[in-house]
Amino acid sequence: MHIVRYRLEHDDTARIGVRSDGVLRALPAVPSMAALLRLPLADLRGALAAPGEVVEGAALLAPVDGGTEVWAAGVTYLRSREARMEESTEADIYGRVYDAARPELFFKSAAWRVVVDGDPVAIRADSGLDVPEPELALVVNALGEIVGYLVCNDMSSRSIEGENPLYLPQAKVYAGACALSAGIRPAWEVAGDDLPVAVRVTRDGVAVWSGTTSTARIKRPLAELVSYLFAADNFPDGAVLSTGTGLAPAMDFTLRPDDVVTITIDGVGELTNPVVMGKEHFAHLRP
Incomplete structure (x- = not known):
């Protein structure tokens, strides 16, 4: 269901x-x-x-509305730690946050900005290195209980974040940067701590990058990520918390317009989005 x-x-x-x-x-x-x-x-x-x-x-x-916010966690997989260290001028920051007690959490999107399966996702015109980030997203009610799961594409500019970690909001929060699968899979129907995750990017019908991982490789328990999100804030309309990516391509790969990104999480769903460049493709999205 x-x-x-x-x-x-x-x-x-x-x-x-x-x-x-x-x-x-x-x-x-x-x-x-x-x-x-x-x-x-x-x-x-x-x-x-x-x-x-x-x-x-x-x-x-899109499976969110009202005052529901989408947040995301970073550097929760070893591969994410390695990728951030590869791209960044301040590589030691990512090594430290991976090992720290407190996770990296950041705001990703208001509900009205979220795109859904079949809609386009975007790369920024002022970025030279852009990637999809396939992630399991937790759907959390106002009491901080995990009630379901979604597939998330946490689109990211590696060049902008790599230039300076303080540019993270610009690398992560822009029109077309957050896609969620259409249906919430209830948490009582599937366990989220060991789910296969797969991503494929096709260009002119040919796969140019793909990969697989499992949510079992997330370093932190899912409930722990939620506890930090709710530690000092209220979410009266609930929240979606994307749990970070364990898949990152090599530094010589970047998305291009007309690529198609497909992310599958077994037991949760599939998310497919064509890639565009620029905010004009999302002018119809309004609160």
């Missing part, structure tokens, strides 16, 4: 439903994903227990 946001043809109203075995059913009593994430885990499960009528011809939307 996946929890989804959708809209019907000729109707801009966003609705919530559950999709199982390719069949989408409405949840008319749930007004928004943010409302769902305000509930304790037990109540949230109860809200999904009796879906309504079958829905056909729906377009799936």
Whole structure:
């Protein structure tokens, strides 16, 4: 089962439903994903227990809305540590954060900026080295409970962050930089601590970079990442926390416009996005 946001043809109203075995059913009593994430885990499960009528011809939307924020963790895999040290003029910073007690956490996107499966993702025009970052994302309710999982593409400019670690927000937060899979896989249906992750970038129909890893290689427990996110802030509409990447190409690889990025996490979902350059492709995204 996946929890989804959708809209019907000729109707801009966003609705919530559950999709199982390719069949989408409405949840008319749930007004928004943010409302769902305000509930304790037990109540949230109860809200999904009796879906309504079958829905056909729906377009799936990004699985976040309202005041839900997307955050991300960095340098949680050994490969991520190595990649950051390769690209950076301040390599020792990434070695230290990998071994530190406190994880690296950063804001990634407001709900209204998130793109979904099939939408384009972007590279910056002022960056010379850009990569996708395939990641497991945790869906967390307002009480800090992990209620589900998503596939995340945490798009990143390696050249901007590598020039100076203080440029991280510019390397990570821009139009088209955050893509999430369309459906939230409930946490009670799959364990998130040992899931295969795969990425493939195709160019003119030919794979130019691919890789596989497992969430078992994340150094920190998933609940620990959430505890640091919630330690000094409130998330009344819940949050999505992407858990870092264990896959990074060599320094001679960069994304180009018209590439296609496909990320698969077994048991969670698949996310496919074409690559574009520039913010003009995302002018339609509004709060």
